[in-house]
Amino acid sequence: MNWILQALNGFSLGALLFLLASGFTLTFGLLRVVSMAHGMYYLLGGYIGLSVVWFTGNFWLALLAGGSSIAILNYFVNRYLIRRTGENHLAQVLLTVGVVLILADIALTIWGGDSLSLPPPAFARGPIELPGNIFYPKYRFLLIVFGAIIGAVLWIFYRKTQIGAIVRAGVEDREMVNAMGINIDRLFTLVFALAAFLAGMSGVAGGAFLSLYPGAEWEILVLALVVVIVGGLGSLEGAMVGSVIVGLVDAYARWLLPEFSHFAVFAPMAVLLLFRPQGLFGKEA
Amino acid sequence: MAKSDSLLTVNDIHTYYGDSYVLQGLSLEVASGQIATLLGRNGMGKTTLIRSVAGLTPPRRGTISFKGKSLAGYAPYRISQLGLALVPQGRRIFSALTVRENLLVPTSKLAGRKGQGNGQRGRWNLTTVMEEFPQLAERAAQSGGSLSGGEQQMLAIGRALMANPDLILMDEPSEGLAPVLVTQFGEIMQSIREQGHSILLVEQNFGLAMDVADYVYVITSGRIAYHATPKELEEETEVLDQHLGI
Numbered sequence: 001m002n003w004i005l006q007a008l009n010g011f012s013l014g015a016l017l018f019l020l021a022s023g024f025t026l027t028f029g030l031l032r033v034v035s036m037a038h039g040m041y042y043l044l045g046g047y048i049g050l051s052v053v054w055f056t057g058n059f060w061l062a063l064l065a066g067g068s069s070i071a072i073l074n075y076f077v078n079r080y081l082i083r084r085t086g087e088n089h090l091a092q093v094l095l096t097v098g099v100v101l102i103l104a105d106i107a108l109t110i111w112g113g114d115s116l117s118l119p120p121p122a123f124a125r126g127p128i129e130l131p132g133n134i135f136y137p138k139y140r141f142l143l144i145v146f147g148a149i150i151g152a153v154l155w156i157f158y159r160k161t162q163i164g165a166i167v168r169a170g171v172e173d174r175e176m177v178n179a180m181g182i183n184i185d186r187l188f189t190l191v192f193a194l195a196a197f198l199a200g201m202s203g204v205a206g207g208a209f210l211s212l213y214p215g216a217e218w219e220i221l222v223l224a225l226v227v228v229i230v231g232g233l234g235s236l237e238g239a240m241v242g243s244v245i246v247g248l249v250d251a252y253a254r255w256l257l258p259e260f261s262h263f264a265v266f267a268p269m270a271v272l273l274l275f276r277p278q279g280l281f282g283k284e285a
Numbered sequence: 286m287a288k289s290d291s292l293l294t295v296n297d298i299h300t301y302y303g304d305s306y307v308l309q310g311l312s313l314e315v316a317s318g319q320i321a322t323l324l325g326r327n328g329m330g331k332t333t334l335i336r337s338v339a340g341l342t343p344p345r346r347g348t349i350s351f352k353g354k355s356l357a358g359y360a361p362y363r364i365s366q367l368g369l370a371l372v373p374q375g376r377r378i379f380s381a382l383t384v385r386e387n388l389l390v391p392t393s394k395l396a397g398r399k400g401q402g403n404g405q406r407g408r409w410n411l412t413t414v415m416e417e418f419p420q421l422a423e424r425a426a427q428s429g430g431s432l433s434g435g436e437q438q439m440l441a442i443g444r445a446l447m448a449n450p451d452l453i454l455m456d457e458p459s460e461g462l463a464p465v466l467v468t469q470f471g472e473i474m475q476s477i478r479e480q481g482h483s484i485l486l487v488e489q490n491f492g493l494a495m496d497v498a499d500y501v502y503v504i505t506s507g508r509i510a511y512h513a514t515p516k517e518l519e520e521e522t523e524v525l526d527q528h529l530g531i
Binding site for chain 1: 444
């Protein structure tokens with residue numbers, strides 16, 4: 001019985017990580033931008049969503065507000081800061097870490113240093129009974145469903161639509177897509193905005209079961225990085241599989257090896273890097 | 286040449302590639318409905334000319350006008366939307382996309398064109414391109430990267446046609462192809478011209494260039510050294526020897 005509960009824990013953390021890491025990996029793969037701000041986007045999106053819930057009590061509005069405020073923030077960070085770094089990844093890392101430090105301090109001033117929990121919407125409170133007489137928190141169960149839906153929508157968009165094909169073409173040869181009459185910079189800006197939206201939204205979703213507190217931005221960033229590295233840079237399928245792996249490893253490690261749980265997720269990553277440095281779905285460099 | 290109906294006019298352009306001064310005052314014209322060929326040895330600036338016209342490496346001085354419109358300050362995607370398509374050196378197929386997806390990229394609404402590839406304005410759509418290149422139809426669901434060199438070249442040309450352009454820039458389409466295929470591509474170019482498209486062809490393959498061209502330019506060190514009809518050029522043994530090593 002406990003095995004199944006831990007699997008559900010793993011899948012729900014995996015769903016949350018997927019929301020965050022899908023945009024993260026596309027940002028790496030498409031735009032070749034190494035942004036360390038993604039964890040902060042998660043936390044800040046969560047805080048903004050929390051305030052929206054405080055003022056309006058509407059969880060859906062909170063998801064929307066958390067996502068779109070981060071998409072707007074990201075537009076300015078990208079346009080006025082990241083663009084200046086060109087292809088210099090080291091500069092991008094330093095710059096975005098600086099952005100995180102500034103934003104984290106602003107967040108500390110506004111929301112304080114306590115751990116805050118975002119109340120889930122009324123319909124998602126309490127337990128749900130699953131086949132086999134298993135009772136599980138309804139919110140976390142719905143999060144799995146939500147993650148799967150977002151994953152399916154993103155996959156269909158990326159793999160099965162003409163615009164998705166253009167995005168993939170742009171990953172391979174940006175200049176050629178431009179020479180075919182497509183404003184690829186604008187398209188990539190939109191994809192970047194979508195990635196930031198997902199990050200902000202995942203903070204709202206995650207705030208309802210992981211809680212929000214200063215420092216959470218780095219903890220979640222590290223997990224998202226592991227997902228991206230395990231799955232392969234720039235691969236959407238990799239983010240899906242990597243999220244589930246990291247979620248499950250984390251859940252089972254907390255249960256079976258609690259004293260190692262803090263670094264349990266790094267073990268599969270280290271082993272994988274030995275044999276497949278490009279990640280499960282990554283292309284060889 | 287037919288001065289009356291110039292589709293593309295390149296006038297005294299100076300283009301730098303990085304720090305090197307590649308095109309040093311180059312001028313040429315492509316007449317509507319014709320194939321103009323630019324012949325020259327490696328490193329003379331042929332690809333840079335193509336990149337200049339496509340807007341990928343804009344000239345620092347001089348003017349390029351297409352259909353009477355100056356292209357100064359135009360981004361590559363806007364130049365393409367005016368009716369210009371590129372068959373680049375090395376083909377640059379999107380290897381992760383299927384053949385079909387490759388062909389559909391230029392037909393996107395994002396490119397100001399009509400959408401799904403069929404039923405758009407102009408002669409070329411998914412059906413007609415696949416009729417013209419049956420091998421592409423057979424491999425429609427395969428990834429672009431899995432094609433042979435010749436098939437990739439067909440895909441590169443098919444992809445350019447999908448935009449129903451007025452002018453196609455072709456950068457060494459014969460590169461790396463077997464002689465039989467080179468002849469076939471010569472025929473394909475002539476058939477494209479018959480469909481009303483003009484071509485600016487950049488080539489090292491003298492035979493191919495002379496076969497298909499209505500007018501030939503010879504480039505040396507970033508300038509046009511000589512220009513004439515293929516017939517006139519054939520008799521200029523001195524030009525051939527000096528600039529092309531033939």
